[in-house]
Amino acid sequence: MSVTSPHPTTGVQLKPLWIGDVCVDPPILQAPMAGFTNFAFRQIVREFGGAGLQATEMVSARSFVWLDEHEAEHPDRLWGVQEEPRPLAVQMWDNDPETLARVGQCLAREFRVSVVDINFGCPVKQVTQKAHSGSYLLRWPDRVGQIVERVVKACAPTPVTAKIRLGCTRDTVNAIDVAQAVEAAGAAALTVHGRTAQDFFKGSADWDRIAQIKPHLARIPLIGNGDLDSAEKVVAAFRRYPVDGVMIARASLGKPWLFAQAAAALRGEVIPPDPPLEEQRAIMLKHFALVLERFGPERGTMLMRKYAACYASGLPGARHFRGAISNAQSPEDFYRIVEELFPKVLSLQS
Ligand SMILES: Cc1cc2nc3c(=O)[nH]c(=O)nc-3n(C[C@H](O)[C@H](O)[C@H](O)COP(=O)(O)O)c2cc1C
Known part of the structure; x- marks a missing residue:
């Protein structure tokens, strides 16, 4: 520059x-x-x-x-x-x-x-x-x-x-x-x-x-x-x-x-849009995988709950998702809640 x-x-x-x-x-x-x-x-x-x-x-x-x-x-x-x-x-x-x-x-x-x-x-x-x-x-x-x-x-x-x-x-x-x-x-x-x-x-x-x-x-x-x-x-x-x-x-x-x-x-370029919500979900899960690798299933899930709330922030249905994900105790819980509620957040937006 x-x-x-x-x-x-x-x-x-x-x-x-x-x-x-x-x-x-x-x-x-x-x-x-x-x-x-x-x-x-x-x-x-x-x-x-x-x-x-x-x-x-x-x-x-x-x-x-x-x-x-x-x-x-x-x-x-x-x-x-x-x-x-x-x-x-x-x-x-x-x-x-x-x-x-x-x-x-x-x-x-x-x-x-x-x-x-x-x-x-x-x-x-x-x-x-x-x-x-x-x-x-x-x-x-x-x-x-x-x-x-x-x-x-x-x-x-x-x-x-x-x-x-x-x-x-x-x-x-x-x-x-x-x-x-x-x-x-x-x-x-x-x-x-x-x-x-x-x-x-x-x-x-x-x-x-x-x-x-x-x-x-x-x-x-x-x-x-x-x-x-x-x-x-x-x-x-x-x-x-x-x-x-x-x-x-x-x-x-x-x-x-x-x-x-x-x-x-x-740079004066067109601002790229936010990634499609399906991709946002994939990014969050990739983030989760990195966290799990370091902290293991229990601590990793606890840690990821707050990031998950941030990823959903501003999307319709975020509060519902946040409430559920804040109780996730294991990766299985986490994936299930994301599967059930993050997609709903997505479909509400479209
Ligand atoms: C959860 C959280 C943790 C933070 N931790 C630090 C930190 O470790 N060191 C620091 O200098 N500032 C810390 N900050 C302050 C941020 O770096 C930043 O100065 C502040 O959030 C204002 O910027 P923002 O309006 O873009 O959030 C923290 C802020 C938040 C919300």
């Missing part, structure tokens, strides 16, 4: 997005989502294409160190990371620079990941109040900077990035200060989810506030995140806001083809 004038149909002037020496093309990133963006999900997304950089779920750096010291197996959250195609980002969280540096270095040197990302956005109590990590750290841009600096040094030349929210509360929005600290510390990119930690997922992401950060960054790319749930919205985000990339999370869970649609739209 070369620097050009605005595309005649999209109105977007696309520039290549570089995170260190990693070219993110197209500049559409698959967000980290705990409990969801494991290898199976990433693989399904990868097959459709369109995500320039994919990310794992967040990994607890402290647990990683503990497992390492006890010579235990790597956590499920690193499933696939060693072998799968690049570029791939692994996200980690903690508040201790040394622990993060140690894990970051291992991810960079042993796992050879493309990007090491640090989470400064997680709003859940277990991470904030209990572990004083994630978005809890946004109160102190200096501390964020110290962490990033230490991790950058440990991981070099692998690029290190940070993912933040706008601030801890609506009264203490300080994303510009945090962004500057992140850049000064040597990070290679910054992703901003346009909500505060207090917001959790309430209201809408504030893209104006994301945009306000841009003039305060001298060197690193800014990636905007929040509420992008269609290819059209991705194009509009690039057209309206001075972001270098965008990141998509929730909307992709039931539509792993969304990245491919958004990528086509950015």
Whole structure:
């Protein structure tokens, strides 16, 4: 992708997005989502294409160190990371620079990941109040900077990035200060989810506030995140806001083809339609097969129930399907419910 004038149909002037020496093309990133963006999900997304950089779920750096010291197996959250195609980002969280540096270095040197990302956005109590990590750290841009600096040094030349929210509360929005600290510390990119930690997922992401950060960054790319749930919205985000990339999370869970649609739209091509519902069902079952392979029948079925609900989301009959699938205890249950109810969802739509 070369620097050009605005595309005649999209109105977007696309520039290549570089995170260190990693070219993110197209500049559409698959967000980290705990409990969801494991290898199976990433693989399904990868097959459709369109995500320039994919990310794992967040990994607890402290647990990683503990497992390492006890010579235990790597956590499920690193499933696939060693072998799968690049570029791939692994996200980690903690508040201790040394622990993060140690894990970051291992991810960079042993796992050879493309990007090491640090989470400064997680709003859940277990991470904030209990572990004083994630978005809890946004109160102190200096501390964020110290962490990033230490991790950058440990991981070099692998690029290190940070993912933040706008601030801890609506009264203490300080994303510009945090962004500057992140850049000064040597990070290679910054992703901003346009909500505060207090917001959790309430209201809408504030893209104006994301945009306000841009003039305060001298060197690193800014990636905007929040509420992008269609290819059209991705194009509009690039057209309206001075972001270098965008990141998509929730909307992709039931539509792993969304990245491919958004990528086509950015190229000014006709947006491919959602796959026919029969194919959506087949994609879900393929996803299930990957999950079963790793987690076995019982855990695999439990895990897949939430993905199945996402796949059905928005389709007529989804509630009925969701209710039934949430009780599936075994692969046999799962297949039976899909057979009985997913097709009904399909036929209702036509
Ligand atoms: C179930 C779930 C898990 C998430 N886990 C993470 C995570 O591990 N790390 C992170 O930085 N953000 C996490 N997020 C936040 C998303 O990456 C993203 O910032 C947020 O959902 C807003 O984007 P969206 O509107 O496209 O969903 C999570 C979000 C959800 C819904």
